[in-house]
Amino acid sequence: MARPRDTSKEDLPKVKITKESIKETLLIYNYLKPYRGTFIAGLVFIALSSGTMMGFPYMLQKLIDSAHGTPKPPFAFSPTTIALIMVALLGVQMIFSFMRIYLFTYVGENTVSDLRQDIYKRLITMPMNFFGQNRVGELSSRISADANQIQEAVTGLLAEFLRGCLIMIMGMAYILFINFKMTLLMLSVVPVIVVIALVFGKYIRKMSRKAQDQLAESNTVVQETLSGIANVKAFSNEWYETGRYRKNISEVVNMSIKNSRFRGLFVSFMLFSVFGAVTLVVWYGAGLMQAGQLSFGDLTAFVVVTAFVGGTMAGFAEIFSQLQKTLGATQRVRELLREQVEDVTVTDTVVEEQYRLRGNVTLEHVKFSYPSRQEIQIIKDLSLNARSGQQIAIVGPSGAGKSTIVSLLLRFYQPDSGRILFDGRDAASIPLSQLRRQMALVPQDIHLFGGTIYENIAYGRPNATLEEVQNAARKANAHEFISRFPEGYNTTVGERGIKLSGGQRQRIAIARAILKDPVILLLDEATSSLDSESEALVQDALQNLMKDRTSFVIAHRLSTIRSADQILVLEDGRVRESGTHHELISIEDGLYRNLNKLQLFEG
Structure with missing residues (x-):
């Protein structure tokens, strides 16, 4: 584990x-x-x-x-x-x-x-x-x-x-x-104490770390049990989890008790050594006082300063650690x-006129493997051409490389070979911040920040006014459900938006993209995990979002992309088929036709 x-x-x-x-x-x-x-x-x-x-x-x-x-x-x-x-x-x-x-x-x-x-x-x-x-x-x-x-x-x-x-x-x-002689006597004792303190201290720290590791293990049991409490109860395994936690806690107790023995021995030894050294020095100093070679004030000052020096030397062990x-x-x-x-900017970026996009996108013989998996080629010679304002749908089985295309368009990664062009310009010639400022992504797994609904929508343009945020929410079919909340746009969404339903999170993400007003829109299976009612609302919001924009839509449900200007069917990192819905559905034994039949059968 x-x-x-x-x-x-x-x-x-x-x-x-x-x-x-x-x-x-x-x-x-x-x-x-x-x-x-x-x-x-x-x-x-x-x-x-x-x-x-x-x-x-x-x-x-x-x-x-x-x-x-x-x-x-x-x-x-x-x-x-x-x-x-x-x-x-x-x-x-x-x-x-x-x-x-x-x-x-x-x-x-x-x-x-x-x-x-x-x-x-x-x-x-x-x-x-x-x-x-x-x-x-x-x-x-x-x-x-x-x-x-x-x-x-x-x-x-x-x-x-x-x-x-x-x-x-x-x-x-x-x-x-x-007194020179008393100093030599003190110095002969202190190093022994310091060395023993270092040895004991190292062993005690080692034991403490083991106890902490074991405690972390017991905390893991608690975390796993509570996060999977439904499984625990479904299998009636409360007894098993209780026993597992008891075993871990018992080991923590045993380690702590063992550690306490060494700490007790260490403290006892240090007290004996320190006061024994003080006794030795005072005994020797008393003899010098009787001989008239040392005053009582000198002896007192010597003991006090020796305590300062000894404490400092002992403290050096912790400083060294x-x-x-x-x-x-x-x-x-x-x-x-x-x-x-x-090469991105960390200040608010305004799109410069020389980098303003019209929305034409071209991929020329692109090949790509993820850096951590160089032996597996995800994209194997992919070409496509999207004109400004077109809706390009990308479909295909899992692992075909659909989401990878989105990552490449956003320049999260660079292609191994081939080129990506925006308005005929190589993507590498456009500063990253200028490029991404004109693109928006609506993923399947929506990430909302833990603030308010207003803050999450305004993330698309942080300096937007409340009126602009509300207009974006209306276009995303989100204003109605937001208004029903007692706090409206000031409603806290919770960590990752946990207080909202899947459809509500999707519409807030769409409102965020609408507010950004991108030239190029990327939709990565934005409706695949929604129920029919939520899907209808989200799909309508997406249609509002895609108007007059170049859109790349990765779709799981083929019924949502029938009106696309161009459908690319990917298989094994290549474009297997391309065309409109009517063109592809007419291909005998075509991959798109088979996928469509399969979904109709499942429906």
């Missing part, structure tokens, strides 16, 4: 940190350039924040020594004065920390916003072949999970890394200044940004 890809942050794949992978990541930071002033200011506040943080244990040392009557220059002040200085220091630290977080968040949000827009613009300008080779879920994760990971790197990972490095450098310098994920996310985004896109 296939498991859906979990694109959560925890499951993002990691890559090795190499020179090339770091180079890839640095290229993403080009998006930082518009905000480099703010970014540099953030770096300054990181340094100031780290400096004031390390100033706190220094002042704590002075406070304790002053309280014990052993103040040291240059701050030989009273305990009250030093305490006030510490409060002021904390206030300044608070301001610096706020500015650091705010500035890096500002840079990160804007940087990733620009990146997301580029990714999205890249996605919608990809050729159709790209979408045939990539899953939509994988592509959407580039904008969601991968971009989020990059955002965290900009806003948090980089800042924490730089801050950690500064704390490490200043902290090590400070404890070396306090997040860096690996960021490198992986960056590589996938960069791969997408390097993909070849279609």
